[in-house]
Structures are given as structure tokens and as C-alpha cells.
Amino acid sequence: MADRTALLLGASGLVGRHVLRRLVSDARWRRVVTLGRRPMPTAFDTHEHHIVHFDELATYAAHFACDDLFCALGTTMKQAGSKEAFRRVDLEIPFEAAQLAHSAGASQMLLVSALGADPDSRLFYNRTKGEAERAISEVGFEAVQIVRPSLLAGDRRESRLGERIGLAVLKPLSPLLQGPLSALRPTEAEDVAAAMVALAAARPTGVHTYEPDAIRTWATR
Numbered sequence: 001m002a003d004r005t006a007l008l009l010g011a012s013g014l015v016g017r018h019v020l021r022r023l024v025s026d027a028r029w030r031r032v033v034t035l036g037r038r039p040m041p042t043a044f045d046t047h048e049h050h051i052v053h054f055d056e057l058a059t060y061a062a063h064f065a066c067d068d069l070f071c072a073l074g075t076t077m078k079q080a081g082s083k084e085a086f087r088r089v090d091l092e093i094p095f096e097a098a099q100l101a102h103s104a105g106a107s108q109m110l111l112v113s114a115l116g117a118d119p120d121s122r123l124f125y126n127r128t129k130g131e132a133e134r135a136i137s138e139v140g141f142e143a144v145q146i147v148r149p150s151l152l153a154g155d156r157r158e159s160r161l162g163e164r165i166g167l168a169v170l171k172p173l174s175p176l177l178q179g180p181l182s183a184l185r186p187t188e189a190e191d192v193a194a195a196m197v198a199l200a201a202a203r204p205t206g207v208h209t210y211e212p213d214a215i216r217t218w219a220t221r
């Protein structure tokens with residue numbers, strides 16, 4: 001395991017930052033490669049960062065040589081500006097990255113999806129997430145771990161009013177959300193990252209999905 005290479009997309013995001021912090025200090029990964037559209041500090045010897053144009057990912061095929069591909073990319077309808085742009089970030093780019101990494105020898109992919117993901121959903125967001133899960137599940141990896149967090153909690157740099165309101169309502173209610181409702185408790189971004197790294201190391205083969213309670217359980221392993 002100590003000779004594994006991780007490739008991480010979305011390392012500058014809320015979940016991705018936690019994944020990166022964990023991977024670079026985890027002896028099970030010898031190299032951690034991040035691809036992003038902006039520069040990023042690389043404080044660890046094991047970490048290398050490359051700036052890429054996400055519309056020409058195939059140009060960077062050599063960077064996709066890895067064992068484990070982590071994808072924490074995502075946008076919002078507000079940021080993306082259109083449904084097409086949203087699909088590009090949340091479905092097409094992760095799928096292209098999955099294909100490139102698989103072709104370059106990756107055996108495992110870890111994807112941050114969302115609670116409610118369903119390719120047949122009438123809701124555009126849930127449908128897009130579900131389509132992404134389905135597309136990635138069919139790429140041919142030996143192991144696919146899909147985490148489906150509820151509303152994310154954590155130290156977000158950018159202010160998102162809708163999420164702030166959701167968290168203000170749901171966080172105090174969390175102790176009351178038991179049984180089937182426990183999935184509605186906000187998921188700490190840090191737990192999502194911890195679960196992804198633990199799952200990557202455990203590497204159960206096949207395609208697996210993990211909802212908030214399972215994410216919290218894996219986060220403690």
C-alpha cells in the first residue's frame with residue numbers, strides 16, 4: 001500500500017481540502033497528485049500539483065497514472081450559470097477523468113456524490129448526480145466508492161446563503177433526527193474526507209454507496 005499514488009480533483013474545495021490534508025500525511029500513499037485550474041501551495045514532498053484546462057483533460061493523460069482517483073469536484077447552479085455548465089462539472093468532467101485514470105491503470109475511484117442521487121429523479125441536481133454515479137460505475141474500475149453526504153458542514157471560504165440557512169435549521173435539530181431521519185443531519189466535510197481515505201485503504205471491490213450514517217461510521221476507522 002505504501003507505494004500507492006492518489007490523484008485528487010477538487011483539492012481546493014471544502015471536502016477536497018480535507019482529503020488532501022489527510023492523504024499527504026498518510027504513509028499509505030507515496031505520491032499525491034492534484035489537478036486544478038489555479039495554483040495551489042505544495043507544502044509536502046509527496047504532493048505535486050498541476051494546473052490543467054478541464055475542457056482538454058485528454059491532453060494531460062500522463063497525469064492520470066494513479067492507483068486511486070478521488071473526485072471532490074462540484075459546483076452550484078448559481079456558480080455554474082446554466083444547467084449545461086453544472087452538468088459539465090458534476091458529471092462530464094468526473095466521467096472523463098474516470099476514463100482517463102482507468103485507461104492509465106487506476107483500479108479504484110472514490111466519488112463525492114450527494115444524498116438523493118438518482119438517475120431517474122425529476123430533480124435536475126439529483127438526476128445529474130445519479131447519472132454521474134451510474135456513468136462512473138460502468139467505467140470498469142475494480143472498486144468504486146461513492147459517498148453521498150447530506151448538506152455539508154464545515155469551514156467554507158465562500159458564503160452560500162441557502163446552505164447557511166439549511167445548516168442553521170438542521171444543526172440544532174440533529175440530536176432529534178433519529179432512525180431514518182438521521183440521514184438528514186448535516187454531514188461534516190471532514191467526516192466525508194476521513195471516510196473516503198479509510199475506504200480507499202480498505203478498498204472493498206465492486207461498486208458501493210455510502211450515505212451519511214455509513215460515512216460517519218467509516219470516518220472513525
Ligand SMILES: NC(=O)c1ccc[n+]([C@@H]2O[C@H](COP(=O)([O-])OP(=O)(O)OC[C@H]3O[C@@H](n4cnc5c(N)ncnc54)[C@H](OP(=O)(O)O)[C@@H]3O)[C@@H](O)[C@H]2O)c1
Pocket residue numbers: 009010011012013014015016036037038054072073074075089090112113114115148149150151152153163189
Ligand atoms: N454543498 C453541500 O451541502 C453538498 C451536499 C452534498 C453533496 N455535495 C457535493 O459534494 C462535492 C464536494 O462539495 P464541496 O462543497 O466540497 O465543493 P466546493 O467547496 O464547491 O469545491 C468544488 C471543487 O470543484 C472545483 N471546481 C468547481 N467548478 C470547476 C470548474 N468549472 N472547473 C474545474 N474545477 C471546478 C473547485 O475548484 P476552484 O477552487 O478552482 O473553484 C473546487 O476544487 C460536490 O460534488 C457537491 O455537489 C455538496
